Every structure is written in structure tokens, then in C-alpha cells.
Amino acid sequence: MGAMIKLVNLHKSFGKQKVLDGLNLDIEEEKTTVIIGRSGGGKSVLLKHIIGLLRPEQGQILIDGTDITKLNDRALNEIRKKFGMLFQEAALFDSMNVGENVAFPLREHTTMKEKEIRETVADRLRSVGLTGVEEKMPSELSGGMRKRVGLARAIAMRPRIVLFDEPTTGLDPIMTEAINRLIIETQKNLNLTCIVISHDIRSIFDIGHRIAMLYEGKIIENGTPDELQGSQNPVTRQFLAGSIEGPIRIM
Amino acid sequence: MNRFSGALDRLGRTVLVGVEEIGKIILLFVSVLTWMFRPPFKLRNIFKQMEFVGVKSIFVVVLTGTFTGMVMALQGYHGFRMFSAESLVGGTVALGMTRELGPVLTSLMVTARAGSAMAAELGTMRVTEQIDALSVMAANPVKHLIVPRVIAGVLMTPLLTVVSDFTGILGGYFVGVHILGINSGIFIKNITRLVDLNDIYNGLAKAACFGLILSLVGCYKGFNTYGGAEGVGRATTEAVVLASIAILISDYFLTAIMF
């Protein structure tokens, strides 16, 4: 299995602050890659580059061999149909109920009949462990339920790649565990290529096939969980240990 | 000296930011135009926005229109009485409402009600990544969010202006005829004599322009929100202020062109 997503020498800065500084990363197909790093260290920015929300100043983003940095909107949208994404706060549309939220991409990109859509929506919700919530509004849902609905929407189109932006942030440990399980199951069931951003150390070893360490705009380590745990890199060690002492300076 | 150059610096920056902002709004308008005519058309979205911008603004527009007409009649009466030309009150109220106050006041009310809501709604969607979510789902946010709002603004503001004009004249009629005792026949005769069809239609054309301005500015400010809940608040305020100023300034130029 080759690399499905290949990031080559990415550079991005906001104002004077360099966020990505010559980043290189290969993401393997049908595996879950977890990207770890400090808060505000550019993980979300990296994710937005992969899905084309942000464009790099320099470098290439190859999806199935296509460099999306050079694409126009229309072609980019075709690429995006391969993707699903679960946002940090789920990013459900407030103005729509749960059913409509999940049905949104279906209505947008397919010519399905209303009945089919309803069945598909119910199926996707079932696969994230929810039933009979179609008529509820996002504001009526708990954080965990919103994440589930978000995931249901992300996989509505049966994408090949699903991106998770800090899926467990702000959840209680039980719900965190439930979401982790959900990610693992979904990945396994649908043969997804998953990219997960997280700094929840406990989770990453459960869900990640590979773990990449982002530090100062670069991927400084990329390997299996075991490789990471045995890493001699002081930065990785400090991060995994959660220690204040080390090369990572706090403020 | 330093303070002076600092002031110059700030002034220049403000101007640059302003110019940049105007340019971005115009680019947004171009983008709205291109997406507006690209199928599929989401009529449901458009109707929802029209209901919000139009139907739900009726009450406030009727209220402002009526009272504006009443006040104009009252003020005009005291002015015209000096020339013994009280009968001109009707025509003056009607001319003022159709040409100027109807479009401007309606637009300002819609700005305050709907323009601010647009900025707040889109701002919230921006900071909660709902707009990103749209993009990720290969759905163009301009088409989904801004086009319906701009269409609703452009179509509903003139329609509300019609209501405002009408209720304003009714208010003026009520005050002029029933309170100040102007002859009702002459009151109405002077309206039809002084007011031209073009006065009404140009007023509506102005209202359409104002509708475009307020919806574009509201959407632009909301769409480019950053900085969480505070950012949403800031975007909303800026949208109302900028749209109001733009409406009043463009009103001058539109009037100069039209009349």
C-alpha cells in the first residue's frame, strides 16, 4: 500500500508567524494516522491544508497523485467528495435539524429520492449509535451526541478519507472512550483512511496505526505507536510524558 | 514629531483598510453574481431568507413609516402655514416618503434588523466552523449562504419600501386631514399632482440598491469574522455601522444620478 496523501515541503505563515515550515508527511491508505503536537502548533492548519481550506505558500499536497494546491474550486470540490471531516465542535448547521444536517451532502451531491435519503440518513445515524434523533435541532444535543451526528454527516457520502479535528476535546472520559471506539470501528468497517488530530495521549495509542509528531512547523517523528513510545527524541519524550522539563519551552 | 507621524501612520492605515474592505466587498459581489446564476437554485433557502428579511420586518417598517409620515405632516404644516400653503403638506409628505425617507428609513431598519442578523449568523457559522464544514462538503458557502441573503435583501427592501411609502402617506393623511384639518380632497390632489411615477420607481430602485448594500455588508462582515463570540459581536456592530454609512452616502449619489 503506497501513500494516499503526500505532503511535500509545505510552508505557511500567518503574518510573521511561521506555522508550517517545510513540512513533509506521507499518509498511508486505510490506516489511521494521528498527528500530535502542541496546542496552537499548527495541527488544525495542517488539516485545513489537506482538505484545501487553506493553500500553502509553497509545497505540494498530493491526493491520489493530484496536487490540490494548483486546482480551481470546481476541481477541488471533486477531490473533496472523497473526504469527510469531523470538526472540533462538530460544526453542525444550527439552522437545520439533525436529519437535514446528515442529509446535506446527499442532497447537495446526489440525485437520491427523498425516501432514499431518509433511509440513508437513518443508516448513517445508526452506524454512529443514534436512532430517532432526526427531528432534533443541534442545540438540543449534548456534546458527544453532536460529535456522533457530525461523524454521521462526515461519512454520509461514504468518503475514503475522514479527517478528525480533536474529536475528543471537551468530552468526559466515558464519552471520550466511546468516541474513540467509534472512530476505530468506523475506520475498520468502512476501510477508511483516517487522519486524527489530538493531544489526548491516552487515546492516540488506541486508535492510531501511525503517529506523527508536529513540532515547530515540521514532522519530527513519524512511526507506529510502539516506535513512538521508544523514541529517543527529547521533544517527543517530553510531549508524551507530559513533562514540564525539556526542550519544549512553555511560553 | 513622533506623535505626528504616528497619527499620519494611523490615518494612512485606516484609509488603506477602508479601501481594501471596499475592494473585498466588491469582489464578494462579483462572486455572488457568478454563483447566483449557477444551478441548482436553492429556492427554499431564498424563501427562508425572504421571509426573514421581508415578512418579519413588516411590523417595524410599518411603525417607522407611519410615524415618519405623521411627523412630516406635522412639521410641514407649521412650515407651510407661514406661506398659507398648508395644502402642499400632502404632496410634500408623499414626495418625501417616496423619494427619500421611505427607501432610506426602510433600509436602515432592515439593516438594523436583518443586516445585523446576517452578520451575526454568518459570524457564528464562521467561528463554529460551519462555513468550513460547507466547504469541506464541497458546497460553496457563497452560493449557500450569501446568495440567498443578497437576493432577499435586493427583493425585499423595495417591497418593504412600498409598504413604508404607503403607510407613511396614510400617517401623513391622518395627521394632516384629521388632526390639522387640511381639506382631504386637496391633500390627495396635491399628492397626485406633485408625485410622479418616477419618484416612486426611483425610490424603489434606490431601496433595491440599499438592500444590496446592507445584505452584502452584513454577509461580508459575518463571513470574515474571527475571534470567537467577541468577534461575532464586533462583526455585527461593524456591519450595521458600515451598512448605514454606505446607505446614506450612496443615497446622495443615487439621488444625484436619478433625480
Added chain:
Amino acid sequence: MFSLSSEAKVGLFVLVGLIILGYMSVQVGKQNFGMKKGYTLEVIFDSAAGLDRDASVQIAGVEVGRVESINLKDGKALVRLNIIPNVKLEKDAIASIKTHGILGDKYVELYPGTRGEAYLAAGEQISRTERQADIDKLLHQLGMIADDVRGVTSSLNRVLAGQAGEEAITSILTNTKNLTGNLNNVIVSNQEALRAALENTRQLTGNLNRVVTQNDEKVGQVMDTLKSASIEMEKTFTALKEITGSINRGEGTLGQLVKDKGAAEKLTQTLTSLQEVTQKINEGRGSIGKLVNDDETVRNINEGLTGLNRYVNKAEQFRTFLSYRGEYLFNNNEAKSYLDLRIQPKEDKFYILGVVSDPKGKRTTKDVTTLGVTTRTEEWDRDGLLFNAQIGKRYKDLVLRGGLFESTGGVGIDYLTLNDKLKLSFEAFGFSRDRRAHLKAGAEYQLFRHLYLSAGWDDFVSDQANRSIYGGFSIRFEDDDLKYMLTTTPIPK
């Protein structure tokens, strides 16, 4: 609960809005319906100030069209009117721009023209326009008038206000009181003479009347003219009687004149000689007597007057003066009368035609040459008329005259001053080899409109013992008076 979808709500709102818009449009645009299909007429105004496109076009206050366009053409306003088809305008229609009240809109008012002329077709031009009183111009003039009035009142104020003004008025009143007192005295002391003069005048007019009745019909008609003239003269003499009453308007010189005993005496003498003159006229003696008694002369004068009348009517810009002048020559105790017609075609040019009655009469000389010796015989015809025929030209205050002076060639020069009220004149005529020329210097002062007083030195280089101081008066009817007489008295052609 019954609830509407957003589509339905929006639809309802749009429907209601469009109904209101339609209603307002129909109400406002009512008068526009049916206007589009009219025909176009053009009209050129000197100024279309305040007129707008779509302004109303009205006939007798009823709207029949609209102003279609206003353009500039050759410095004037070319206005195109759109008139509804069933209104037809005649060729001699008149267009004017009017205003509704002072502050109202401008509109075009049409007078459809005389029925029976051809109709104006589409695209033709209304050739007749009427200028309306321009409100701006009116206000401007009112402003100027107000300024003038303010100037007058402020100068009046300056004159009258304050102690100086008050004193001046008091002294004027005192003077007036004194003057009227003096006048009263004069009248009382001269009552007799005045009465005699007036009696003479009455007799004169009576005689004139008699002459008129005695003459044949044709001449009788002619005499009507003279009769009215005499009535006019009578009026003048009546006026003369009133003069003393109204003399308080006169100048201080008259006051002094009447105060002066000697002058009053001279006036009495003058009036007495006037009495003699009129008596002579009455008896058919003297030139005027002859004039009024001789048919031939009357016919001549009639013809002259008829021609003159025609002439005057034809050229109204001519000013004509008719004057009678009586002079009393104190040294010779004789009176001399002049009757002059002065025709003034231009302000600075005039002709004088007149007759003079000299008590000495007309002098004729006859040279008889026998054997190289010339003897001159001289005759005086006491009834002979002397004629004046002069042309004059005025240069500012100076008048030069030349022509016949009392039937002899001569020149004269006048100097006018005090607003033409005082005339100083010098005449030289009667040049002859055997005697010195007749030189005359005098002054004439305009006392009232028609009455002049004169005094001077006549023939002052005479070697015929003819030099004399003279004093007298003259009555002169000016332009308006003569015109009045000529136009109100029917003169047969």
C-alpha cells in the same frame, strides 16, 4: 394552529406589496395614461426658465398634454409639446409660460387660436408666443422702487427733521403770509385796471364772435377754430385773473415786483396800452384788426392752419408753439404786437413764422434815378403788416436765428438760462444803407407755464429817434396746448 410555510408568507407579502405599488402607481400616474399617443408641436420661447420636462400643457386650465423636451436652439428655448390627439390647434395659436401662483410650477398655457384657420399638424411650430411678467423681474423692479422711495423719504427726513428744518418751514410760512397780504393790497389797488383789461378781452371775443356769424358758412366753420382759440384765450385771461390768487406759488421776485410802486404803475400803463391795442383790433385798425376783418387773410390763414393741422397730425414728434407778444415802448408810448408760430421739428431746430404789428407801420422806399441822381422816397403804411420768418438752431444754451425780422433780413442770438426760464436775446435787423440797423436787446422771463414777462431796449442805436425801453408780456401755448386745440376743433379739409 394554522401555520403558513415561509414560501406562502413571502408570497402573500409580495402580493400585498405589489397591490399597494400598483394602487399608488395608478393613482399617481392616472393623468399620464393616454398621453403617450399624442402628437408633437414645437414652440420657441425666449426663455424657458423654470419649465421642466413633463410639465403640464393647458388650455383654459385643462391639461391637454405634457412638455416632451426642452432644448437650446439659436440661443432660444425650443420646447416640444406632446398634445393629446383630440385637441386641435389653429395656425395662429399662442403659447405662453405661466406659473401656478407665486411659488407654483411653471406650465405652458395655450390659446387655441381663431376658429377657421388651418389646424397645426404634428411637428409644426406654434409661431406666436406671449411673454409673461417675469416674477424675478417684477421683484427686482419693486426692489428698485423701494430703494427710490427710501431715498426720497430719507432726504425728506434730512430736510424736515431737526431744528433747522423746522425753522425753515416756519420762515416759509411767514413769507407766504406776508406775500399773500401784499398781493391782496396789489389786487385792491389795481382792481380798476384789471377790470378794464378783462372788459377789453371780453369785447375782443365778442367781436370775434360777430365776425364768425357774419362770414359765410365755409369761413364760419373756419372761424369755429378761432372761436375755440379765443375761448381758450378767454380761459387764459380768466386764468390771468386767477393768477393773482394763485400767485403765492410764485417766486419772490413777483412779490418784490408788486411791492414796488413804480413797477405797479408801469404794469398799469402796460395794461392800459393793451386796452388800446384791443380797441384798435376791435375797430379793424392795426394789423390784427385787419387780420380778423379781412376775408382774404382769413382764408389764407385757414389754408395755412389746415396744412399745418395735417402736418402736425402727420408728424407728431413736431412741437409747435403759438405765441402772442405785446411790448410797450415806454419812450414812444406805443405798443407793438407779435403773433408768432414756432415750429420745432427737432429739439435743437425751429422755424418761426409770424406777423408783427408796428404802430409806425410798414416802411416802403422807392428809388428814382433821374440823370444819375437817385432820390429815395419813403412811405409808411400804418396798416402794413410786417412778417417774421426765421430759422433757428440751438447749441446747448445758445440759440442762433436768422431770416426775416419784421420783414427785413437779420440775425438774432439768444442765451437761455435758469432751466430755459430766462432768455436773453439780441437781434439785429433792418440793415439799410440810409439808416442805422435796428438792434434790439432784451430779456424774457417765464413767469408761469404760458405767461412770460419781457423787458429790454429796442432799436438802441437808432438815428431815427426810435430808441426805447420796452416792457411787456407774452402768452405762449406750447406743444400740448396746440395739439389739444388742433385735435379738438374740427377743421374742414
